[in-house]
Amino acid sequence: MERANRPLAGVTVLDFGQVYQGPYASLLMAQAGADVIKIEPPQGEPLRRRAPPGKSTTFPIAMLNSNKRAITLNLKHERGRALLFRMAKKGDVLLENFAPGVMDRLGVGWSVLREINPRLIYASGSGYGLSGPDRDNLAMDLTIQAVSGLIAATGFADGPPVKAGPAVVDFLSGIHLYAAVVTALFERAETGKGRLVEVAMQEAAYATLTSSLEAYWQSGKVPPRTGNASHGRVPINVYPTNDGYIAMNLAVEEHWHSLLKAMGREDLRDDPRFNSPAARLAHRGETDALIAAWTKTLGKMEIFAAAKRHRIPLAPVRDVNEVMHDPGMHERGFLAEIEHDEIGRVTVPTSPLRFHGADPVPLVPSPKLGQHNAEIYGGWLGLSQDEIAALKSDAVI
Amino acid sequence: MERANRPLAGVTVLDFGQVYQGPYASLLMAQAGADVIKIEPPQGEPLRRRAPPGKSTTFPIAMLNSNKRAITLNLKHERGRALLFRMAKKGDVLLENFAPGVMDRLGVGWSVLREINPRLIYASGSGYGLSGPDRDNLAMDLTIQAVSGLIAATGFADGPPVKAGPAVVDFLSGIHLYAAVVTALFERAETGKGRLVEVAMQEAAYATLTSSLEAYWQSGKVPPRTGNASHGRVPINVYPTNDGYIAMNLAVEEHWHSLLKAMGREDLRDDPRFNSPAARLAHRGETDALIAAWTKTLGKMEIFAAAKRHRIPLAPVRDVNEVMHDPGMHERGFLAEIEHDEIGRVTVPTSPLRFHGADPVPLVPSPKLGQHNAEIYGGWLGLSQDEIAALKSDAVI
Numbered sequence: 001m002e003r004a005n006r007p008l009a010g011v012t013v014l015d016f017g018q019v020y021q022g023p024y025a026s027l028l029m030a031q032a033g034a035d036v037i038k039i040e041p042p043q044g045e046p047l048r049r050r051a052p053p054g055k056s057t058t059f060p061i062a063m064l065n066s067n068k069r070a071i072t073l074n075l076k077h078e079r080g081r082a083l084l085f086r087m088a089k090k091g092d093v094l095l096e097n098f099a100p101g102v103m104d105r106l107g108v109g110w111s112v113l114r115e116i117n118p119r120l121i122y123a124s125g126s127g128y129g130l131s132g133p134d135r136d137n138l139a140m141d142l143t144i145q146a147v148s149g150l151i152a153a154t155g156f157a158d159g160p161p162v163k164a165g166p167a168v169v170d171f172l173s174g175i176h177l178y179a180a181v182v183t184a185l186f187e188r189a190e191t192g193k194g195r196l197v198e199v200a201m202q203e204a205a206y207a208t209l210t211s212s213l214e215a216y217w218q219s220g221k222v223p224p225r226t227g228n229a230s231h232g233r234v235p236i237n238v239y240p241t242n243d244g245y246i247a248m249n250l251a252v253e254e255h256w257h258s259l260l261k262a263m264g265r266e267d268l269r270d271d272p273r274f275n276s277p278a279a280r281l282a283h284r285g286e287t288d289a290l291i292a293a294w295t296k297t298l299g300k301m302e303i304f305a306a307a308k309r310h311r312i313p314l315a316p317v318r319d320v321n322e323v324m325h326d327p328g329m330h331e332r333g334f335l336a337e338i339e340h341d342e343i344g345r346v347t348v349p350t351s352p353l354r355f356h357g358a359d360p361v362p363l364v365p366s367p368k369l370g371q372h373n374a375e376i377y378g379g380w381l382g383l384s385q386d387e388i389a390a391l392k393s394d395a396v397i
Numbered sequence: 398m399e400r401a402n403r404p405l406a407g408v409t410v411l412d413f414g415q416v417y418q419g420p421y422a423s424l425l426m427a428q429a430g431a432d433v434i435k436i437e438p439p440q441g442e443p444l445r446r447r448a449p450p451g452k453s454t455t456f457p458i459a460m461l462n463s464n465k466r467a468i469t470l471n472l473k474h475e476r477g478r479a480l481l482f483r484m485a486k487k488g489d490v491l492l493e494n495f496a497p498g499v500m501d502r503l504g505v506g507w508s509v510l511r512e513i514n515p516r517l518i519y520a521s522g523s524g525y526g527l528s529g530p531d532r533d534n535l536a537m538d539l540t541i542q543a544v545s546g547l548i549a550a551t552g553f554a555d556g557p558p559v560k561a562g563p564a565v566v567d568f569l570s571g572i573h574l575y576a577a578v579v580t581a582l583f584e585r586a587e588t589g590k591g592r593l594v595e596v597a598m599q600e601a602a603y604a605t606l607t608s609s610l611e612a613y614w615q616s617g618k619v620p621p622r623t624g625n626a627s628h629g630r631v632p633i634n635v636y637p638t639n640d641g642y643i644a645m646n647l648a649v650e651e652h653w654h655s656l657l658k659a660m661g662r663e664d665l666r667d668d669p670r671f672n673s674p675a676a677r678l679a680h681r682g683e684t685d686a687l688i689a690a691w692t693k694t695l696g697k698m699e700i701f702a703a704a705k706r707h708r709i710p711l712a713p714v715r716d717v718n719e720v721m722h723d724p725g726m727h728e729r730g731f732l733a734e735i736e737h738d739e740i741g742r743v744t745v746p747t748s749p750l751r752f753h754g755a756d757p758v759p760l761v762p763s764p765k766l767g768q769h770n771a772e773i774y775g776g777w778l779g780l781s782q783d784e785i786a787a788l789k790s791d792a793v794i
């Protein structure tokens with residue numbers, strides 16, 4: 001059979017991912033052409049709990065599980081574990097983001113599965129990693145934002161620390177998990193051997209702090225929070241418009257000159273308060289006030305359009321409604337509106353990983369709980385209808 | 398020659414990455430065993446600009462460029478482009494995060510290089526992608542945080558929008574770029590063919606908003622900012638301690654019972670104000686006050702230790718100093734202290750991608766600007782000493 005023209009064609013993923021981290025990793029695998037089998041306990045993964053009565057789909061389930069097939073499996077049942085062993089023999093990747101040790105305690109950890117299939121890549125996503133003193137701490141996006149320094153670095157100097165609103169650590173670690181798996185797949189293509197790979201959320205978040213770590217390393221002091229501004233450069237800030245805000249980050253003098261031109265204030269080009277980075281830093285308040293006096297008179301999209309013309313790095317502060325309906329991301333095919341038969345019309349992402357020249361993966365809405373039990377246990381594993389019915393009635397699947 | 402026991406052994410990366418996004422992607426490649434050649438303009442990449450006089454190393458250069466070799470190359474010079482063509486013939490991956498179109502205008506874009514080496518994987522990181530209406534907008538972490546909805550979702554309901562303090566989008570897109578490259582490497586191992594792969598920062602940030610997108614989709618309204626709390630669940634918040642803050646995210650009733658036990662308040666287990674998620678949501682203020690009254694009497698590490706014992710998902714809000722010196726990340730070998738001959742003692746990360754059983758990559762401090770010109774242009778490309786000297790004096794390298 002000819003290989004499909006998709007990067008992960010032929011790769012089968014046994015996906016125990018739940019909530020955001022694991023499912024994001026396997027979503028991107030499915031979008032790159034892998035065959036992802038989402039394996040859930042008979043009651044469904046946590047994100048299904050808030051589904052409407054009689055249904056198993058929620059918005060985040062639909063958003064993060066397109067193009068996967070879903071089966072149920074009870075790993076606490078001996079026959080459930082036996083089914084996993086049969087699947088592990090045929091699969092290429094097993095991915096899970098349970099707490100460290102959960103799979104081992106169930107007798108289905110890496111040390112067992114590698115004996116069954118030495119080509120299997122086993123991927124573990126956790127909060128603090130599979131070793132070290134914090135291994136067994138419970139972890140959530142919020143708690144890892146705290147322990148990783150993100151919360152302390154967010155907010156205003158005169159206010160309390162604030163979390164990043166979005167679940168940045170869940171998704172940072174999710175894409176790291178994807179990266180670890182595919183790296184091991186590349187290696188296996190060369191060596192024939194699988195590996196245990198792991199990603200700790202805490203470690204996946206570390207590098208984001210580079211600027212704060214630098215400030216600390218330079219001064220020996222923990223830098224204060226700066227709100228939307230920067231310690232060392234002006235103008236970098238969020239400015240009010242007549243309908244919201246824009247964010248501006250001028251990196252070089254050329255940007256400053258372009259801004260003055262856009263503002264119709266080229267008369268200020270040689271003004272000693274503004275004519276160098278050091279001058280603007282010394283006149284931070286005046287610089288910000290000058291810019292805000294201009295931005296306040298205009299709409300954010302109007303300023304964005306002017307920035308395009310004048311090559312100024314700025315952008316509107318957009319809300320989720322504006323983001324979900326962004327014309328550019330829809331035009332590029334990154335976002336798509338689909339009709340999900342359980343929850344109706346919903347906007348879903350494809351993948352930020354874009355492989356030019358590959359055949360697109362036609363979007364298939366997220367599966368319902370256990371939707372593919374017959375297809376996978378019957379068609380793929382070769383069980384009979386009767387066997388599947390017995391597994392179901394014995395609460396094994 | 399036997400393949401080294403490292404996932405990306407044998408892979409050569411031509412790395413035009415600059416600042417955070419590109420260099421983070423290639424750092425992880427180097428840490429996975431790839432041979433990364435950092436290629437900079439003769440004056441160095443932007444992060445070198447703030448180096449001490451006569452030196453070319455800054456903290457972020459040291460942090461994000463371990464285990465790479467560095468050369469200089471002037472792509473605006475015809476002989477510089479000719480050198481790149483020779484390297485592209487021998488390399489496996491070319492990675493760049495210039496503005497879209499820069500490499501094409503220089504005559505060294507994907508369409509040219511693929512003819513020279515059909516196996517080459519060409520990776521582009523940009524703000525808005527290589528197509529679409531926003532392609533040519535200038536982009537920075539801050540502006541993409543704005544346009545992607547992160548800023549609008551961060552902060553308190555009664556305050557202004559705030560950026561996430563760390564450069565989360567630069568690093569989110571950096572690890573997506575790594576992921577795209579390695580996916581294409583896996584595919585090439587099966588097909589023999591390279592690809593153009595791309596990652597747009599805006600798209601890499603999208604999924605982090607899942608919870609806000611869900612709230613919008615459900616209500617048709619843009620949800621207000623919630624500071625450190627959650628719309629639908631209590632307790633999720635940041636609480637004061639006698640020496641800072643802790644962040645707590647209780648996901649299930651068992652966590653609530655464990656918290657009451659840790660607080661010595663099991664008498665409240667059946668209290669109708671607190672005995673269900675709905676009750677606590679209806680008594681948000683009282684619940685938060687009850688918890689804060691306890692946390693305020695203790696130190697954050699003391700509470701963290703109690704949480705370990707009682708299995709409560711919470712963690713201390715740590716500053717960069719605490720994060721940089723985290724015992725767990727040092728014990729796991731994720732963080733290491735090295736002596737950099739230009740800037741002295743500095744803490745650097747290895748990689749969040751952990752490949753069990755692979756041979757570790759001994760840490761080599763980040764290279765100085767052009768440090769490996771002789772080694773790469775001489776040893777690898779086979780130029781003579783005289784040719785290299787001429788390239789230097791003609792400002793080609």
